Amino acid sequence: MPDNLPSSDVEFDVFFGNIVNFVDQKCDATPPVWNHIVQASRQELRGAYDAWTAAYKPTKVPHSPVQTAEKNRVRQSSETVLREFINRFLRYDPVTNEDRDNMAIHNKKSTHSPIAVPTTSPQLIIDTSTIRRLIIYYKDEKSGRRGKPDGVHGLEVCWAILDHPPMSIEELIHSAFDTKSPLILEFDEQDRGKRVYMVGCWEIAREGEKGPFSAIVEAIIP
16 A cells, blocks of 8 residues: 555544545635645545545444445545545645645655665464454564564555455455554454454555565454
């Protein structure tokens, strides 16, 4: 992924809404502070946000498995729209580093010694001791040290609930990001007993550059 979106629904909702409102503020000012964003793309972004909030709202109170599934489906499509918008319009001038900070979008680091793209993979250790939860600890395969290596921004985990081992990483359609071990994945009651497959990779802050993926690991949702 080119951008690190919040993994939890609560944080994602705040992050998404803040970007939509900030874009409106800059584009609708008199005169406009930003005039490089086409109206059709703004409408697409707003539509994706409205669809997300409509699907997310019912899940903030006791809700059905159908509502959870719909929320997850809409989040996936909304993330696609949001990432494309960020990379097309918010990664360069006239958007400033301060603007990106205000939108919680990672800025490029200015340094004379760029951080190298990781060449090692994380090792994932999955704790299944808590009901409806997978707690993922991680360490570097080379150093064996817990947590992330020096210079690494965080860990990306791609995962999916599947009936059989995936033939490729492309089948792992969900993604989560973590900067401090452990990473926690929450599941619904009806997911208990199902099998989750996942891989991880290290990521540096520079435009989401990643190292190699780990081996695919699996766990059963407790």
